[in-house]
Amino acid sequence: MTSTDLTTQMTPQELAEYQAAIDEMRVQDGSKAFDLRLMKVSLDGAEADRFKANDGSKHAVVAGVVVVARKVRVFYTEKYKQGSHERPNCLAVGNMVQGSEAPNGEFGGTCAICPMNEWGTADKGAAKGKACSERRVLGILSNELGPVQLGIPSTSIGAWDLMASSLRGRGKNYFQVPMRIIVSQGKVTFSVDDEASPPTPIDIMEMAKSRAEWIAIIEREAGVDEAAGYDAEDDGDGGGYYGT
Known part of the structure; x- marks a missing residue:
């Protein structure tokens, strides 16, 4: 048995x-209830068909269960440089309320009404794009890689939202279903991993207890380096830059 x-x-x-x-x-x-050995994974602009881990390894697929998914918005007054460790000028995680690092409320209260969240604000009047860049950050428990923090660029947000919505339509939450996450030509796609066993009730109980720790780490690191999937070659919905 x-x-x-x-x-x-x-x-x-x-x-x-x-x-x-x-x-x-x-x-x-x-x-601890869940000892995190977090491995950050971000898109590698030079090899758009691989995820690149912070230990230098590259992976075509990340397979596992998504424990937590958070919305992240970042804004830089100067163009973000890949590999930079500078914090953004404004950072909002989860509830999409202006981050504490926003200078004196300069950019509005909530993201929904912030002027930097309007189309055409990127690079001071560009025809398209927002000065404030949106991402999704996923905390994934992978059998192969262990705990993984994966940043999803703005161009792939729709794919994640579609997967999560599809699962809800079938009475499932994303943390109840094993997934295969693949990157091809810089675009991330999601599919249910039919060959993997779904989490047991005990597994879900364990994940539920670890969610707060996952969220705290994402909120602490979302604005640093490539932790949220930032890529100097990926402007997304504006690249988080308001040109000067």
Whole structure:
């Protein structure tokens, strides 16, 4: 009998006791509920058919379960340079309310009404593009790579939103379904991994407890370097730059 078979036969009280025992053993070991060994992955402009990890490795596919997905918006007063460690002038994560780093509220309160979120503001009057750049940042638990933070560029946001919406239409949440995430010619696509086993109830309980830690890391690092998938060659909806 597998551990999955065992837990599915437990009563709610037995399941709670089982989980409490696991938590107690972790406390005794001095470990966190979820020890993150975060590997950042971003698009490599030189090789648009590979994801590039921060350890230098390159991957055609990232397979795993998306634990958390966050919206990220960034704004730079000067053009972002790939590899730069400079924080953006304004950063908003999740609730799309102007970040604390925005200088004195200069760019508006919420992203929805900020003038930098209007088409044509990129590069001071460019015909298209927004000065404020939008991304998605995914926290993925991958059997191959471990915990992965993957930045999705603005050109692929629609693909992620379509996948998440499609799953909701079938009564599923994205964290209940194993996925294969592929990049081709700089565009990211998502598909259900039919060959992988879906997370068990115990798996989902563990992921739920780790979400807060995932979110905290994403919010801390979303505006740094390539953690949110920024690429000097990818202007997206404006590249997060208001030209001077």
